[in-house]
Amino acid sequence: MAPASLARQQTEEAFLDAAERLLVSVGYAGITTRALAEEAGANHGLVHYYFGSMENLLVRVLERFTERLIARQRAMYAARDVPFIEKWRTAMRYLEADREYQKVWYELQALAWNRNELGERVAHVNSEWRAVLTEAFAGPHERYGIDMPLDALVSLVITFNEGIMLERLSGIETGQADLLDWIDDWLESKQAG
Amino acid sequence: MAPASLARQQTEEAFLDAAERLLVSVGYAGITTRALAEEAGANHGLVHYYFGSMENLLVRVLERFTERLIARQRAMYAARDVPFIEKWRTAMRYLEADREYQKVWYELQALAWNRNELGERVAHVNSEWRAVLTEAFAGPHERYGIDMPLDALVSLVITFNEGIMLERLSGIETGQADLLDWIDDWLESKQAG
DNA sequence: GAGAGATTTGGTCAACTGTCTTAGTCAATT
């Protein structure tokens, strides 16, 4: 690619970044070409020139975001030589801190509920998450003698994490600390024992 | 407020029903006054005449829906003289069957993510659900000797239910049956023991 | 059955939407 396309690449990224910011602040339904262009500091005509359509742009946002999400999930649990409880705590710290990231992710999911062609990508992230967790939990599952099939355990962990994120988007936190604290204590007791 | 005529009340309900149907089929962002009126079989001018604005109409949808949701949750677990496992199975059957109901609920939540004034209503449903479950689980929690504070258990149950519903909206079902089957077996074993 | 008020209708309105065109810029190549 010619050097001129570097500038273009940067502008395209600026659009995608701006779209994520707008997902956080107004949701997918509130994103318009003009608002997006202003947020990105670019001309609104470029949305069509670069991406063909607003729809395509959102697909690109989803693609980029899901790639990052998968990389992140892999990095979180894949590390060797780190005690399981440390990985768990890192994951729970992300769950605690990255509210904006979660808002982007849930807005994209809500978008996908009504655009069938996007559903596959959401499902792909989920299956990657499942794969990563299945590997990470295989050891502890056996070691701690958890009385539940591994697949069921993984489903439980994923779904309750999803639920916690969903609740927090509505400002609900009741009981979550009780649950997370208990799990942490339980893991610690297993560690020590 | 003038005593609305029966006919008017029915038409208003027709609008609210139509809105729920459109939430299922196109999502909150796709609802327009004209499409709504057509779906309801009424004149589009009535949206403004009856509800003042599209916004208000959606608030009414949310109010009506959350009232029903709470009534339903109460009915599900509040029944006396029904073994806990039966209540659980009924709840899981709803979780299995009522996909459209869940789509409406999640669309309304997604709407509320970007309209602060609606958040309170979502939180209210959650706290009602929590109250109902807390009461319903108090007995089993003690009886089965579950090694986890009641509040934590309730949070776990609520959040994993929320996660299951969220996943299913994206067509994801992997592992859910494993989890639900294991829980059912576990409950049954406790019942028998 | 006349009159008054409530309801319903079909249409208008300005604002806004995504898309697309046009005119022009600019750097690289010839």
Added chain:
DNA sequence: AATTGACTAAGACAGTTGACCAAATCTCTC
């Protein structure tokens, strides 16, 4: 210097939106 082709800015375009309104219609009361 001229030509080229990628790029950009500005605005035009047709269509849609929520809101609103005047006139027509209906439903009462008297």
